[in-house]
Amino acid sequence: MSGPSGTIVSAGGLSLPPRAGRRSRWRSRGSLFLLVLHGRPSFALGYVIVTAVMTCAILAPWIAPYDPVTANPDVYLSPPGFSHWLGTDNTGMDILSRILFAPRTDLTIAVLGTALSAMVGIPLGAIVGYYEGRSLARRTFSVLVMRAADVLQAFPVFVFAIALVAVFGQSIISVVVAIAFVNIPIYLRLMRSQVLSIRGMRYVDAAFVAGSSDFAILRRHILPNAIAAALAQLSVNIGWSVLLTAGLSFVGAGVVAPTPEWGSMIATGYQNVTTGQWWPSVFPGVALGLTVFGFALIGNSIEVMADPAQLRLVGRAGKGG
Amino acid sequence: MALARYILRRLAFVLPQLVGILMVSFFLVKLIPGDPAVLMLGPNATPDAIDGLRRALGLDQSLIRQFAVYIGHVFHGDLGTSWQSTRPVVSDLIERFPATLELVTLGLSLALLIGIPLGIAAARAGRGPLRKIGEAYGLLAGAIPDFWLALVLIYVFYSTLHVAPAPLGRLDIALVAPPFVTGSLILDSLLAGDLQALGSALAHLVLPVATLGFINAGPILKMTQSTVGRILASDFIRYAEMCGLPRRVVMRQAIRAALPSIVTIVSVLYGFLIGGAVLVEIVFSWGGAGQYAVQGVLNADINPVLGFVVFSAIFSLIVYLCVDLAYFLLDPRTRG
Numbered sequence: 299m300s301g302p303s304g305t306i307v308s309a310g311g312l313s314l315p316p317r318a319g320r321r322s323r324w325r326s327r328g329s330l331f332l333l334v335l336h337g338r339p340s341f342a343l344g345y346v347i348v349t350a351v352m353t354c355a356i357l358a359p360w361i362a363p364y365d366p367v368t369a370n371p372d373v374y375l376s377p378p379g380f381s382h383w384l385g386t387d388n389t390g391m392d393i394l395s396r397i398l399f400a401p402r403t404d405l406t407i408a409v410l411g412t413a414l415s416a417m418v419g420i421p422l423g424a425i426v427g428y429y430e431g432r433s434l435a436r437r438t439f440s441v442l443v444m445r446a447a448d449v450l451q452a453f454p455v456f457v458f459a460i461a462l463v464a465v466f467g468q469s470i471i472s473v474v475v476a477i478a479f480v481n482i483p484i485y486l487r488l489m490r491s492q493v494l495s496i497r498g499m500r501y502v503d504a505a506f507v508a509g510s511s512d513f514a515i516l517r518r519h520i521l522p523n524a525i526a527a528a529l530a531q532l533s534v535n536i537g538w539s540v541l542l543t544a545g546l547s548f549v550g551a552g553v554v555a556p557t558p559e560w561g562s563m564i565a566t567g568y569q570n571v572t573t574g575q576w577w578p579s580v581f582p583g584v585a586l587g588l589t590v591f592g593f594a595l596i597g598n599s600i601e602v603m604a605d606p607a608q609l610r611l612v613g614r615a616g617k618g619g
Numbered sequence: 620m621a622l623a624r625y626i627l628r629r630l631a632f633v634l635p636q637l638v639g640i641l642m643v644s645f646f647l648v649k650l651i652p653g654d655p656a657v658l659m660l661g662p663n664a665t666p667d668a669i670d671g672l673r674r675a676l677g678l679d680q681s682l683i684r685q686f687a688v689y690i691g692h693v694f695h696g697d698l699g700t701s702w703q704s705t706r707p708v709v710s711d712l713i714e715r716f717p718a719t720l721e722l723v724t725l726g727l728s729l730a731l732l733i734g735i736p737l738g739i740a741a742a743r744a745g746r747g748p749l750r751k752i753g754e755a756y757g758l759l760a761g762a763i764p765d766f767w768l769a770l771v772l773i774y775v776f777y778s779t780l781h782v783a784p785a786p787l788g789r790l791d792i793a794l795v796a797p798p799f800v801t802g803s804l805i806l807d808s809l810l811a812g813d814l815q816a817l818g819s820a821l822a823h824l825v826l827p828v829a830t831l832g833f834i835n836a837g838p839i840l841k842m843t844q845s846t847v848g849r850i851l852a853s854d855f856i857r858y859a860e861m862c863g864l865p866r867r868v869v870m871r872q873a874i875r876a877a878l879p880s881i882v883t884i885v886s887v888l889y890g891f892l893i894g895g896a897v898l899v900e901i902v903f904s905w906g907g908a909g910q911y912a913v914q915g916v917l918n919a920d921i922n923p924v925l926g927f928v929v930f931s932a933i934f935s936l937i938v939y940l941c942v943d944l945a946y947f948l949l950d951p952r953t954r955g
Contacts, residue, residue, distance in 0.1 A: 449639035454894020454931050457909070458647075460916045461924065465650040541764055545898050548766055549913055564767055568902070571770045572786065574778045583767030591762035598758075 334603050341602075344595025351589050355401035364392035366399040366558040375575050385577035387566050393578060397585045399558035404589070407470060407553075408539035411477030412532060418478070419485025420528050426486065427493030427524075428516055444490070447483040455480050459542060460551045473552050477539045484535065485528050492524035530600040537593030544586055560586040622947055629943055633936050637929075641693065644928045645686050648921045654678075658919060659702045693929060699922035701915065708926035712908055716930055717802025718789060719900065719907035723892040725824060726831025727885065733836035735881065738843025739874065742851060753844050760837025766898035769830040773902070776826060784822050786903045791819045827903045831896060835888055842884040846877040879950050886942040890935040894927075 335342045354361070363383070370390040378385040384393040426443050429436035450458075459476040466472035496502065497520065505515045544561025546552030553559040555566065560582040567578025602609060656672040657664070673679050677688060692699065698708040741753025769786075776783035789804055790796055796804065797811035804820035850856060850873045859869045897909030908927055915923035 445636075445639065448636055449643055452636060452640050452932060452935065453644070453928065454909070454912075455891065456897055457894045457912050457916065457924065457927065460913055461644070461647050461651070464916045464919075465647060465652075467652070537762065541762075544764055545766065548764075548898060549901060549917075551913075551917065561764075564764070564770065568770060571774045572778055574774070576771075576774045576778075579767065579770050580774070583764060583771070586767065587759075587763045590764075591758055594758050594761055 330603065330609075334599055334609070338599070338602065341595055341599035344592045344599060347588055347592030348596060351401050351405070351585075351592065354398045355405055358395075358398045358402060362392075362395035362398045364395040366395045367391065367556045375570065375578070377575070378577055384581045385575075387563070387578040388570055388575075389566075393563070393581055396558040396563055397560070397582055400560045400563065400582065400585065401589065403470070403553055403557055403559045404540050404543055404561075404586075405536075407473050407477065407543045408536045411474045411539050411543075412481060412535045414474065414478035415481035415535075416485050416528065416532060419482040420489050420525065422482075423486040423489025423528075424493050424516055424521055424524065427490035428497060428512065428520065430490070430494060443486070447486050450479070451483045456542075456545065459546060460549065463546060463551045468551065468554060470553060473543055473546055476546070477542055480542070481535060481539065484531065488528050488531060489524060492527055493520055496520050496524050526604045530597060530604050532597075533593050533600060534597035537590035537597070540586065540590055540593070622944075625943060625947065626940060629940065633939070637932055637936070638690070640928060640932050641690065641925070642686065644925055645689060646682070648916075648924050649682060649685075651916070651919050651921070655702055655919060655921065689925070698926035698929060701920055701923045703914070703918060703920050703923070708922045711911065711923065712926050712930050714799070714802065715906060715908040715911050716934075718804075718905060719893060719896060719909055720934075721803040721805065722824070722827055722900070722905060722907060723831065723889065723896050725828045726896070727835060727889060727892065729828055729832025730835035730839055730888070731885065733832060734839030735843050737836070738840040739847055739870075741840070741844045742847035743870070750844075753840055757837045757841045757844075760834050760840075763834065764898075765830055765834045765896075766902050768834065769827065769899050769902040772826045772830060783826050784819070786826065788904050788906055789820060789823050790816065791823075794819050823903075827899050827905065830899050831892065835892070838884055838888060839881070843877065843881055846880045847873055850876050875949075879946055882942055882945050882949065886938050889938050890931070893931045893934055 335345075358366075368391065370386070370392075372390065373382065373386050374390040375388050376382055376386045376390075382392050382394065384397065386392055387396075422443060426440040430440045459480055462476035462479055463472045466475055502515060502519055505519050510518070540560075543552055544559070544564070547559050547561035548565045550565070553562055555562055563582035564579045564586075567575070567580075567582075570576075571579050654669075654673075656669045656676060656678060660668055660672060677685055680688070689699075696709060698712070700706065701708050701711055704711055737753055737756065741750045744750045744753075773783070773786050777785060784791065794816055797807040797813045797816050800807050800810055805817065805824075808814070808816035808820055856869060856873055859872060894909055894912070896907070897913055899905070900907045900910045901913070908930065912924050912927035915921070915927070
């Protein structure tokens, strides 16, 4: 797990010895990671939660006590007890098993959607930021892209996402596309503002004078220095996408019922809550909230590791100062 | 004078944006599979009847022509007819939008009441426990799904404690709604002097407003905490402190300087919630505009969706104009 943190730190410009060998650089990244966790123990909780959720997703077929999509009408709506630890829902499916299987759907959608939006948004934002204020054609291109982003962001997010799912037909891929779509402007803006500030740096001018092409300058000199903020956003965004997926499924525009998914599970239990059977809705919500919480904590920790000023504060706290 | 120019410049940006929004939503919703003519007439319709209706609705024209016609209608205040309710979308929305607005406004007010004091306290506390509480609250409020929180509140206060009314709309079913004036049940029942309806409307508002307030206090708290914290560490506050000004006066200065960014986050949240409160609306069967739009999307009913987008875009436009006015009053630098 020190991998992602490490890349960000070096990109964030933390002073590493310039000629440090590969091994010692990795070691310093690892120790930095431990230092941050030591200074802010709550961050460790984030990594624990996310690891646990991922483990559940992978091991679900072996650790789940029941089949997640087999309904047993004999035991519908039975409260939490010995045979069904978290109870059963109104069709008699075991809630614990479904909760364990759910991250397979939720995390897949959220991770794919976020990755897709980052893959489109980051390069596009870098190009837009780099081209801004250059020749007329390029300037027009960047203005057009930014206005398009304005339009996308002016939409009511949720209605937009539902409309996208409706257009592409109800499937997991549509949900992924919808999530990617509504997230693209975030990365676009982040990268653009970063690149705009880096573009004026001397080393960019130097690369230009040395005859590097625009593409080479972007890829080798600007991107590595601008990407930290966007990467820190990734983790928070995955959590947010899980929430959005669950919301879409809750209104019936996302994952359809028998597939284990937290949002649709909450929706299934929705009618029962008013009559007093709380477990079909409450437990999936707790799992969902915990997962999002974990990703938000990881996002915060990455932010701290990428920001030398905050890192100093944490370091001091870690030494008991 | 400077203010007028400021607002005009904003409007010049907003109008093309509005057309862009309309364009995207129009073509997007047009892509939704499902022929309204078939859906309206049902499975037993003759092909002739379907063709006639398609012609009557203008569905046989090219998409670009349909869009041009639509834009023309929108600027005349005609948003088309919803085939589900068979009523003009404008009157449907005028009925429902105030319901959403009332809910969102009260929810956001509650969020401000929670978020700002907590944020200021957390910023003042330095590294104390209050700061930790502030951070934890921000993370928690960002992680909890609002529709789930709404269900939990319903379970606790309606199913178990029996103190909240049933989550079935904005008013007791037995009561007659006060005559429609503003659309806000609180204002309308006050205008009609109907205290029973007022009480019922308020009781129905408590849980959804609490849900929205709790969740949305998170971003407000974060913004307040970081902005006030940054300002408290700035030179002019240090100077004020060194001059020996009382803590209270210094804090007032700091909060004053933090107001523009708080206004920004509130305006963003306001615009977001008009569509974002839809999950809470559904849980409480609120019958608001967001719920109306979602039903439209799910049933290939195009006009309500477009109408909702137009309404919320205009609403955001008004909010942003108010924000600009607020900046103008709060931040002397914009008056230059």
